[in-house]
């Protein structure tokens with residue numbers, strides 16, 4: 141029997157499946173609490189990890205024109221999972237998003253786990269709506285990540301995304317290295333964490349930092365045009381302004397979970413990414 145049942149066979153669901161031991165990834169589509177209970181009875185997991193959600197194709201702009209589907213996937217689904225897990229006394233870890241915060245935080249050091257968010261886009265609102273309910277429940281951890289940076293090349297990786305955009309904005313953000321996310325989630329499950337955790341690497345990163353490292357380690361010939369945030373929507377490159385923000389992460393430290401500083405983690409990740417690219421050629 142698997143220790144952890146992973147729901148949602150998308151990008152992160154597969155990454156967790158590959159990297160964690162004793163897990164089972166299901167691609168079953170959940171519509172009811174009964175669907176979840178059937179899975180719990182079949183697999184008897186010790187914990188559930190929710191990697192399912194509605195992220196939009198090709199991107200979150202899709203959610204603006206599909207609000208019902210978006211809320212179903214990002215708000216209703218986590219509640220169905222939580223209800224079933226509560227009934228069976230099983231710990232649930234849910235992947236939340238740091239994109240619930242827009243702009244300047246009340247404290248200079250960044251948005252805290254306990255701050256009220258100010259989501260604007262439909263995707264962000266639907267993620268925050270789930271957080272508001274899940275934080276009222278015991279035995280549920282919400283791991284908020286931001287802009288995953290992955291050592292594996294792929295369309296959902298921020299490295300690939302930025303490398304493939306001809307025009308890029310340069311903003312300072314909190315970000316999450318995927319290898320570190322996996323390690324943190326594994327520990328959150330072991331420690332049966334409760335409440336919201338900001339799973340971002342300490343420090344901040346500008347898009348220019350990432351691209352400088354990309355040029356140095358992956359493709360010295362890479363070029364792009366740098367544009368402003370206003371240009372992104374003005375030039376029709378995005379429907380809605382993206383969330384840019386800086387987050388503090390004190391709740392992980394409080395329970396003894398540490399993440400590598402972003403400079404160190406980014407450099408290590410880009411080296412592995414470059415090796416993987418060379419291996420793919």
Ligand SMILES: NC(=O)c1ccc[n+]([C@@H]2O[C@H](COP(=O)([O-])OP(=O)(O)OC[C@H]3O[C@@H](n4cnc5c(N)ncnc54)[C@H](OP(=O)(O)O)[C@@H]3O)[C@@H](O)[C@H]2O)c1
Pocket residue numbers: 147148149150151152153167168169170171190191192193194195196213217235236237238267285286287288296
């Ligand atoms: N990747 C990011 O940049 C990022 C950042 C912050 C937070 N997150 C959160 O992390 C989670 C996973 O993200 P991801 O990037 O892996 O997304 P993804 O690649 O879109 O995967 C989500 C998966 O959930 C499945 N799903 C949707 N509704 C479902 C349902 N009712 N029952 C079972 N499965 C369902 C989808 O299936 P279909 O494809 O068939 O719809 C898809 O396979 C999401 O909650 C997302 O909000 C992601």
